[in-house]
Amino acid sequence: MKSKLLTFIACLILSSGLSLAETAEFAPPGYVSGCKMIYVTSNSITITSGKLSDSTDSQYMVLSTNVLVDITKSGDNGLDTGTETSNLWYVVFVAVATNQSIVGVLSTNMSGPTGYTDFRVIGCVRNDSNKDIRPFIQRWNGSTRLFEWDAAIADTRPLQNGNSTTNFVLDLSDYVPPTATSAKLQVSFESGASGSASDSLRLKADGINNSTLRLSAGVVSTDKIITNGDMSTSVDQKITYKVDSTNNRATIVVKGYYDEL
Numbered sequence: 001m002k003s004k005l006l007t008f009i010a011c012l013i014l015s016s017g018l019s020l021a022e023t024a025e026f027a028p029p030g031y032v033s034g035c036k037m038i039y040v041t042s043n044s045i046t047i048t049s050g051k052l053s054d055s056t057d058s059q060y061m062v063l064s065t066n067v068l069v070d071i072t073k074s075g076d077n078g079l080d081t082g083t084e085t086s087n088l089w090y091v092v093f094v095a096v097a098t099n100q101s102i103v104g105v106l107s108t109n110m111s112g113p114t115g116y117t118d119f120r121v122i123g124c125v126r127n128d129s130n131k132d133i134r135p136f137i138q139r140w141n142g143s144t145r146l147f148e149w150d151a152a153i154a155d156t157r158p159l160q161n162g163n164s165t166t167n168f169v170l171d172l173s174d175y176v177p178p179t180a181t182s183a184k185l186q187v188s189f190e191s192g193a194s195g196s197a198s199d200s201l202r203l204k205a206d207g208i209n210n211s212t213l214r215l216s217a218g219v220v221s222t223d224k225i226i227t228n229g230d231m232s233t234s235v236d237q238k239i240t241y242k243v244d245s246t247n248n249r250a251t252i253v254v255k256g257y258y259d260e261l
Contacts, residue, residue: 028053029053029057030053030057030143030261031051031052031053031060032050032051032052032053032120032122032142032143032261033050033051033052033141033142034048034049034050034051034052034063034141035047035048035049035050035051035052035063035094035122035141036048036050036138036141037092037122037123037125037136037138037147038138039133039135039136039137039150040068041133042130042132042133043070043071043072043132043133044068044069044070044071044133045068045069045092045104045125045133046066046067046068046069047063047066047067047069047092047094047104047122048063048066049063049064049065049066050062050063050094050141051063052094052120052122053120054096054118054119054120055112055118055119055120055121056118058118059096059118061094061095061096061102061118061120062102063094063102064102067103067104069092069104069105069106071084071090071106071125071127071133072084075105075115076097076101076103076104076105077103077104077105078105078106079105079106079107080105080106080107080109080113080114080115080116081107081114081115082108084127084131085108085127085131086127086128086129086130086131087127087128087129087174088108088126088127089108089124089125089126089127089177089178090106090107090108090124090125090126090127091106091107091108091109091110091113091121091123091124091177091179092104092105092106092121092122092123092124092125093105093106093107093112093113093116093119093120093121093122094119094120094122095113095116095118095119095120096116096117096118096119097116105119106125110178110179120261121179121261122145122261123138123145123147123179123259123261124177124178124179124180124259126174126175126177128155134149134151134155135149135150135151136148136149136150136151136256137150143260143261144258144259144260144261145258145259145260145261146184146256146257146258146259147256147257147258147259148184148255148256149175149254149255149256153253156175156253156254156255157251157252157253157254158170158171158172158174158175158252158254159241159250159251159252160251161249161250161251162241162243162249162250162251162252163243163245163246163247163248163249163250164241164242164243165242165243165244165245165246166242167204167240167241167242168240168241168242169206169238169239169240170238170239170240170241170252171236171237171238172233172237172238172239172254173236173237173238175254175257176233176237176254176257177237177257177259178237179259180233180237180257180258180259181232181257181258181259181260182230182231182232182233182257182258183230183231183232183233183237183239183254183256183257183258184228184229184230184254184255184256184257184258185203185213185228185229185230185231185252185253185254185255186226186227186228186252186253186255187201187203187213187215187226187227187228187229187250187251187252187253188224188225188226188227188250188251188252189201189215189217189224189225189243189248189249189250189251190217190221190222190223190224190225190248190249191217191219191220191221191245191247191248192220192222192245192247192248192249193220193221193222193247194245194247195217195220195244195245195247195248196217196220196244196245197217197218197219197220198216198217198244199216199217199243199244199245199247199248200214200215200216200217200243200244201214201215201241201242201243201248201250202214202241202242202243203231203239203240203241203252204239204240205231205232205233205234205238205239205240206233206234206236206238206239206240207234207238212231212232213229213231215227217248224249224251228255230258
C-alpha cells in the first residue's frame with residue numbers, strides 16, 4: 001500500500017510538470033541529507049549529491065549528482081557576483097538555478113547568493129592571502145557538521161607561547177566562520193622553569209565572565225600539557241586567554257569548527 005501511494009505521488013509530481021525543487025511538502029522542516037563539501041583544489045570544492053529543504057522550508061532540493069564549484073567562475077557552480085578576494089570567507093549554498101536545476105554557489109553574502117531566490121547554506125570556505133581555498137575535511141553530513149582544517153599548524157595557530165596575565169582577546173575570525181556555533185581547539189600550556197605547579201591557563205568567549213576551559217600545570221616544567229576541546233566563541237568569533245605568570249607559555253591551534261545548518 002505504501003509503495004503504491006509513493007508511486008501515485010511521484011506520478012502527480014511528474015504530471016504537474018513540477019521539478020524536485022518545488023515539492024517542499026514532502027520534506028520535514030530544516031531537512032538536509034548529504035550535500036557534503038569536499039576540498040578539491042585551491043580554487044574548487046565538490047558538493048556531493050543529497051537532498052535538503054531551502055532556507056524557508058518552502059522548496060525541496062535534490063542534488064542528484066556531485067557538482068564541482070569553482071570560485072574563479074561566475075554564476076551557477078561558481079561565484080555569484082564580483083571577483084575572488086583574498087582573506088575572506090565565502091558561504092557555500094545549494095540553490096535553484098533559473099532553469100530549475102540544482103547547483104552550487106559561492107557568495108560573500110551570508111543571507112543568500114545574488115541572483116537566486118531559493119537556496120540553503122551548507123558551509124563556508126576560507127580564501128587565504130594567496131586567494132587559495134584553505135584545505136579542509138568535512139566529517140558529518142547532516143544538519144550539524146564538523147569542519148577540520150587540513151592545513152599546516154602555523155596556518156591555523158592564533159597564539160604561540162603567549163604569556164599575558166590579563167585577559168587578552170584572540171580573534172579567531174580567520175579560522176572560524178560567522179556561521180559556526182563553536183571552535184575545535186588544541187591547547188598547550190607549560191608553567192615554565194620559574195613558574196608554579198598551581199599556575200593555569202584560562203580560556204573563555206570574549207564578553208563573558210567565567211572561564212570555559214581551564215588547564216593547570218600540575219608540575220613545574222617546560223614540558224607542554226596538551227589537550228583538545230570544543231569552545232563557544234563570541235558572535236564575532238573572539239575568545240580571551242589568560243595565564244597566572246609571565247613565566248607560563250600558552251599555545252592555541254584552531255583544529256576546526258562546528259556548523260549548525
